[in-house]
Amino acid sequence: MNFQTQVPTAAILGPALLIFALFALARRRGNVPGWRGGPLVLRALTALYAAAVVSITIFPLWIYGGGYRNDAPWTSQIQPIPLLMADISMIPNVVMFVPLGFLLPLLSHRLTSGSTVAVCALASLGIELAQLLQYIALGHGRAVDINDLIANTLGGLLGYAALRTAQRTTAARAVLNRLSPSPSTV
Numbered sequence: 001m002n003f004q005t006q007v008p009t010a011a012i013l014g015p016a017l018l019i020f021a022l023f024a025l026a027r028r029r030g031n032v033p034g035w036r037g038g039p040l041v042l043r044a045l046t047a048l049y050a051a052a053v054v055s056i057t058i059f060p061l062w063i064y065g066g067g068y069r070n071d072a073p074w075t076s077q078i079q080p081i082p083l084l085m086a087d088i089s090m091i092p093n094v095v096m097f098v099p100l101g102f103l104l105p106l107l108s109h110r111l112t113s114g115s116t117v118a119v120c121a122l123a124s125l126g127i128e129l130a131q132l133l134q135y136i137a138l139g140h141g142r143a144v145d146i147n148d149l150i151a152n153t154l155g156g157l158l159g160y161a162a163l164r165t166a167q168r169t170t171a172a173r174a175v176l177n178r179l180s181p182s183p184s185t186v
Helices: 009-029 035-059 088-107 112-139 144-167 172-178
Strands: 005-008 061-065
Touching: 005 172, 009 035, 035 088, 035 172, 061 112, 088 112, 088 144, 112 144, 144 172
Parallel strands: none
Antiparallel strands: 005 061
16 A cells, blocks of 8 residues: 655644643742743743754654655665765754754753763764654655764854853853853752
8 A cells, every 4th residue: 555644743843842831831830940030931942942953854754655665775864974975055954053052051051062062963863863763664754964963063062162152241141141040950
């Protein structure tokens, strides 16, 4: 039996964002430290950013079966050689992870530049693995490219550098301190 169907982005991410909103509201009403004012705004922005990244990299989910299913081996979906196919198309991947490198240290004061870059690399690896699993399980998906991992990680590093640069100015540091939960509430 041949079939193809699409799982729309909103069908998954809409309920996920609603669950986050209900969780955030419960934490705010419970006066949980770090869930009021600026820190709540920061957490909400991070949730929206994460939803946008997932929307761009994973959705919409297409499910193919029968003759519509891509029968190419899953190994053909992997580009393991760094920078072999590098081109200007890597720029959006760099830009996509700049906010993550900026937001992570604001959410957790314990993150150093190295740990922020490591978390960005792991998040990128998670996306690439999800794309590969999507291809294996659903018969359709995106290519898995080591260049995406490199570009995303570089974006995280640039985001971290932008945050540290912004924190050197008094006005920006004051705004960022109001957004960021205090170290004792993280």
